[in-house]
Amino acid sequence: MNPLIDRARSYVDQAELYWTRQHDISVSYEDSRLQSINESDTSSLALRVIDRGRLGATYGIAPDRDRLVNEAKQAAAHGDPAPFSFAPEARYPEVANYSDRAARLSSEDVVALCEAVRTRILAKRPDASLRVEAGTAARHLDIETTQGAAATHRSSEMYIWFGAPFKGAGIGVYKVAAGVTPLNPPDDLVDEFVRWYGWGEATSTPRTGRLPVVFAPNAASLYLLPLWAGLDGDAVDKGTSPLIGRVGEAILSPLLTVVDDPLRADDPEARPFDDEAIPCQRRPLIHRGSLTGFLFDLRTAALQGTASTGNAVKRALFGGGTETAPAPWPMSLVVEPGDSSFDEMVADLDEGLVLLGGLGFHSGNYPQGQFSVQAVGFHVQGGRVVGRLENTMVSADIYTDLANVRAVSREQRRSFGMLGALAPYVLVDGLQVTGR
Amino acid sequence: MKDKLSRIATSTAADYADIRYEKNHKTRISYRGRALSEVASYETFGGHTRAYAGGGKAVATFSGANRAETMAAAVAASARIAARHRDKPLRIAPAPVLISAFPIVSDSHPSAVSMEEKLALAAHYNDLILAEPLVATTETDYDEFVSHRVFVNSEGSVIEYDVVIANIVGRIVTKKGDVVQRIRFAFGGNEHFDRLIGREEDLRRLIDVACRLVEAQPARSGRYPVILDPSEAGLFVHEAFGHLSESDSLQNNPSFRARLNLGDDVGQPILNVSDDPTRNGLPGSYPIDDEGVRAVRTPLITEGRLTGRLHSRETASEFGEPLTGNMRAVDAQYTPIVRMSNILIEQGQSTFDELVSSIDDGYYLVGAKGGQTSGDQFTFGAQWGFRIEGGQLGPMVRDINMSGELFSTLKAISMVGDDVAFGERGGCGKGSPMQLNRMSGKGAPHIRIDDVTIGGIA
Numbered sequence: 001m002n003p004l005i006d007r008a009r010s011y012v013d014q015a016e017l018y019w020t021r022q023h024d025i026s027v028s029y030e031d032s033r034l035q036s037i038n039e040s041d042t043s044s045l046a047l048r049v050i051d052r053g054r055l056g057a058t059y060g061i062a063p064d065r066d067r068l069v070n071e072a073k074q075a076a077a078h079g080d081p082a083p084f085s086f087a088p089e090a091r092y093p094e095v096a097n098y099s100d101r102a103a104r105l106s107s108e109d110v111v112a113l114c115e116a117v118r119t120r121i122l123a124k125r126p127d128a129s130l131r132v133e134a135g136t137a138a139r140h141l142d143i144e145t146t147q148g149a150a151a152t153h154r155s156s157e158m159y160i161w162f163g164a165p166f167k168g169a170g171i172g173v174y175k176v177a178a179g180v181t182p183l184n185p186p187d188d189l190v191d192e193f194v195r196w197y198g199w200g201e202a203t204s205t206p207r208t209g210r211l212p213v214v215f216a217p218n219a220a221s222l223y224l225l226p227l228w229a230g231l232d233g234d235a236v237d238k239g240t241s242p243l244i245g246r247v248g249e250a251i252l253s254p255l256l257t258v259v260d261d262p263l264r265a266d267d268p269e270a271r272p273f274d275d276e277a278i279p280c281q282r283r284p285l286i287h288r289g290s291l292t293g294f295l296f297d298l299r300t301a302a303l304q305g306t307a308s309t310g311n312a313v314k315r316a317l318f319g320g321g322t323e324t325a326p327a328p329w330p331m332s333l334v335v336e337p338g339d340s341s342f343d344e345m346v347a348d349l350d351e352g353l354v355l356l357g358g359l360g361f362h363s364g365n366y367p368q369g370q371f372s373v374q375a376v377g378f379h380v381q382g383g384r385v386v387g388r389l390e391n392t393m394v395s396a397d398i399y400t401d402l403a404n405v406r407a408v409s410r411e412q413r414r415s416f417g418m419l420g421a422l423a424p425y426v427l428v429d430g431l432q433v434t435g436r
Numbered sequence: 437m438k439d440k441l442s443r444i445a446t447s448t449a450a451d452y453a454d455i456r457y458e459k460n461h462k463t464r465i466s467y468r469g470r471a472l473s474e475v476a477s478y479e480t481f482g483g484h485t486r487a488y489a490g491g492g493k494a495v496a497t498f499s500g501a502n503r504a505e506t507m508a509a510a511v512a513a514s515a516r517i518a519a520r521h522r523d524k525p526l527r528i529a530p531a532p533v534l535i536s537a538f539p540i541v542s543d544s545h546p547s548a549v550s551m552e553e554k555l556a557l558a559a560h561y562n563d564l565i566l567a568e569p570l571v572a573t574t575e576t577d578y579d580e581f582v583s584h585r586v587f588v589n590s591e592g593s594v595i596e597y598d599v600v601i602a603n604i605v606g607r608i609v610t611k612k613g614d615v616v617q618r619i620r621f622a623f624g625g626n627e628h629f630d631r632l633i634g635r636e637e638d639l640r641r642l643i644d645v646a647c648r649l650v651e652a653q654p655a656r657s658g659r660y661p662v663i664l665d666p667s668e669a670g671l672f673v674h675e676a677f678g679h680l681s682e683s684d685s686l687q688n689n690p691s692f693r694a695r696l697n698l699g700d701d702v703g704q705p706i707l708n709v710s711d712d713p714t715r716n717g718l719p720g721s722y723p724i725d726d727e728g729v730r731a732v733r734t735p736l737i738t739e740g741r742l743t744g745r746l747h748s749r750e751t752a753s754e755f756g757e758p759l760t761g762n763m764r765a766v767d768a769q770y771t772p773i774v775r776m777s778n779i780l781i782e783q784g785q786s787t788f789d790e791l792v793s794s795i796d797d798g799y800y801l802v803g804a805k806g807g808q809t810s811g812d813q814f815t816f817g818a819q820w821g822f823r824i825e826g827g828q829l830g831p832m833v834r835d836i837n838m839s840g841e842l843f844s845t846l847k848a849i850s851m852v853g854d855d856v857a858f859g860e861r862g863g864c865g866k867g868s869p870m871q872l873n874r875m876s877g878k879g880a881p882h883i884r885i886d887d888v889t890i891g892g893i894a
Contacts, residue, residue: 027518028868030688034521037494037514041503042482042769061480061499061769071477078555080472107514111521129690133868168691170811208658238469238573240609240616299473318865319872323462325474363806363817365835368616372891374815374839393815393839393891395657434657434891 004047005144008069012051012076015069016086016145018275018314019045020322023103026135027110032118032128037107038135044322046314047072048086055082059323084302089148092272092279095155096265099181102156103138109182110134110158116185117162124194127167131174134160136182141271149277157268158183161416163193166200166388171376173197173356174218176416180268196378202387204379210430212352212406213394214345214380217413219355220423222371223398224333227258228419229367231285231293233300233311233328242369242399243291250289252398253405255338256426258286260295260311262331269420275326276312283309285330289403295328317362317418333421338408345407345427347383353394353433354378354385357417369399375433393434404429437501438596442588444505450487450512452528454589455504456726457483458768461547465555465578467562467606475555482768487511491525492518493750495771528749531591531729531759538597538723544630546580546602554578557632558604564639565608570647572611579603581874583767585726593728600627601719601875603861604635608643612650617834619646619819620805622861625719625877631860649820652832657892661798662838663791663884666857668818670878671804672885673709673781674864676814676842677702681711681736681744682762682774682866683751692811695843698757700742703846706784709737711746713761713777719862720777720877724761727772731761736779748774766871773867778877784852791851791884793827799890800824801836804859804878812842838888845885853882 008015024040046059049072056076058068114132121130140154160183163174173196177186215222235241243251262280264270273279276298284292296304297312312326346354358373365372372395378385379392396402409425441455459481466474485508486495494514496507519525546554555578562576583599603624610617621642623635664672679685686693696702713722713731722731727749734744746762747755751774763772792800800822807816817837823830862876 031690033524033688034518035493035526035688037492037511037518038771039494039496039507039510039514040498040769041507042497042499044480044499055475057474057476059476059478059480061482067479071479074551075475075477078472078551079475107517111517115521129688131688165689165691165811168695170689170692170809170813234468238609240572240611242614242616319870323476323478323480325466325476358815359808359810359813360806360815360817360837360839362808363815364837365617367618368614370835370893372835372837372893374813374889374891376810376813391839391841391889393657393837393889395837395891395893397893432657432891432893434659434889 002144004065004068005146008049009146011069012049012073014050014086014146016048016143017045018322019142021140022137024135024137025107025110026133027107027114029114029118029130029132032122032130034111046322049073049076050082051076053081054079057325084298086145086147087149087277090279092151093263095263095270095272097155097180097268097270099156102136102158102181105136105158105182110136113160113183113185117160117190120185120190121193125197128164128197130162130164132162143273143277145277151273151277153272155268156180164197173200176414178268178414180266199378199385200388203390204387205391206351206353206379206433206435208433208435211433212349213428213431214352214354215426215428216354216356217423217425218415218417219357220335220415220421221417221419222358222361222373223402224421225361225419226366226369226371226398228330230369231295233294233296233304235367236294237300237303240367247291247293249291251291252286252289252402254289255405255408256286256289257284257336259284259334259336260330260332261334267332269332274310274312274331275314278308278310278312280310280331295330297326297328300328335421335423337410337412337424340407340409342409342411342425345409345425346380346385349380349383352380353389354380355394358394370397371395391435395432401431402428438586438588438594441504441586442594444508445588445590446592448487448508448512448590450489450515450590452488452590453485453508453512454587455483455485455508456768457501457586458583460583460767463554463580465558467558467574467576469573470566484765484768484771485511486771487515488526488528489515490519491522492516493526494518497769526750527753529752529759531749533592534728535594540598540600540627542627544628546600546629547582549629561604561639564636565643568643568647570610570612570650571608572616573609574606576606579605587728589728595724595728597724601625602629602632604632605861608646610646610650615650617646617649619649625860625862626717645820648832649834652834654835655799655821655833655890655892657890659887659889661795661884661886662888663795663800663882665802665882666855666880667804667859668801669781669880669883670859671807671816673880674776674779674878675807675809675816676845677709678776678779679809680842681746682776683745683747683755684774687751687754696742698742701740702742703737703740703849705740706852707737707740707849708782709780710735710782711776711779715778718778718858718877719875722777725763726765727763729759729761729763731777734760746774746776764873766873770871773871775866775873776876778879781852781880781883783854783856783881786851786853788853788882791853791882792824792829794851794884795824796826798824799833800829814842815839835892836890838890840888845888848886849883850886851884856881
């Protein structure tokens, strides 16, 4: 037992200690040149306590640990009654996503991966102003509570993100690969980058009206973030979720199944427990279009008279980390594959869009299932890509528009950005497009 | 501590090295509806070190001060590795050596206010919102950040300075039938706690808007002329133009660099834009940046011509332009990057009535709701708006997001109002990993833009 928990026991009724250590090395390239080597070696603690039934929290990086318990106790003196207890002792599932080889990689190893990708791309597109960021991380997380939970997990990651802005533009094509073990240069993604980069050399603006849209895996967050906002146990508790009372109902197309799966061993983000030391589980959220359940942490579960689903995460829409209070979030989303393919979807379109992402998501009314963004992607006419989108906005209400999914691809890719997922390409019948 | 850090920096085997060490105190009080969901008080320590050696650069973050020497040596070694992979060395511009202190003095410093008083104030505003029957829930946060920083470099600079900001911010969430709307509020944005007190009338005005908004219709998608209120115009100039005036965005982007030469015409002669960290009391006001460079006002657009941009020592060297003191880091976990301080569209001559009466079919858009930019493409939202038909303000509208392209949109600013207002809370995400900077000020008068694209499901 951590001595801090032992000490807290004599001062407060309950305590929960969250302790993370992380070592990262990353290398960034700008305009095809190595810009900087970055290293981070940090440790931080968060302590939550319940004292006389009230909740308080404190946090520190390299803190004076004697002060932590007192600060948390003082915060609890002002806090609201806690509707829950911290996590009890539990058995956690096995998640083996740590590689000693990845954790021991040096900055020179990371530079070597970047150089390999850089060389491969510049051989085919010497004109690309290449951006590359690659890195390795080793993470160790412990959570202990006075109620008996003792959770410990270590994980490793190596990742590479690369791409280039289209000539004369700010937007571009970017690809990402990540794994638990050291990576080899991702040749398939390099080839895909080269193909897509070529598509973006011309610009094109579609007509205004309702047009079919292919969501590339990296655009999945445009529909997954509004979905999260509806599944969020806090929005359920506050009465603002549009999904209240709809469990069992069809809310999306029957071609869509969305699973929260934090137990995949090949996933660097996989983990056996959430940020409140509740065991994680593989759990369908949308099964063939029907809503199967919400996301709860300890607090929102207690308020709703149910159990935590193991979805407490220290993050917010922007940022997060040790200092952030836990809130309900998906742990690791997977959108299940279908039986189509990206190339078949494009060939099937008389006119439509391939969406790689969107600018300005967070300024829309996403908590109600809507998005309205500047479209980043490609314009398709006559079954082929005619150029990158320009001066185009695309808007949707996911609960109306994603009821009409025409096809889901066999291919899945890891997406990155505000809400990562393993997602396929999804072809939707008609979204409102503002273009010419 | 500062003497020891200075010895480490000056003895590091690099062409240049610096170390920033911080003691930070944060207080957060959060109401979610009637529940006081969080009361937290945090103290953090941490350091950041950078080195340039042989034309390469490396940076590192660490937790305890006892790691400073090890990490400074590590970044010097990494910088030499980086140098081997660059055909074009990185350099930094000369800057004056500074041995000085810049403490923040306030008659109502937030650290001097009791937790009880902060709780009572947050509860008071939260209760005011909850008293309105159409309110479904609230998000009301008291947010305080007090940072004491020591900066030393290998050239001999030793600087102590403070960063202090206190805000009450949140969202009013109203619901009628299936329509749910959110209106943001923000008070404070500087080191004076008393600026948070007595803001009931400001809050009531926004509660009224939130209640009316659930009755409004969504904006219609299409291309329109628009009037932006000062909050929206400040967000627009921040997103659409300001990010491209941050030279680290241009440094490695040859195509944009070629399109943004000093002296180029980028707008009509009525357009003047500056970045000014020296104005007192705004979210982006400071005397010294996180690279030990004094902050100065920088004219960015003067009578429609590009006249300046924002720099680090590295980008000032790259562009051969003067230092501006715009390198900021959110805290010790992050490396400093080039950031706007307080960006401002300067006062023009048109009255509000002249602006509205100039539009036959368009929108008046009010209240910044966040935005995003990528190169010359930008998108930003409005909290609410009004139709303009035949030069008259019409019904309120909701769910407004708009987008455009920087160069054509800047030239489409055809009228600039005679009123200027600054927002009370900064907010800007940039960098990898993303640094969410609350100390980013935005100010503007009302402006007219002739043509923007408004998206929407209507």
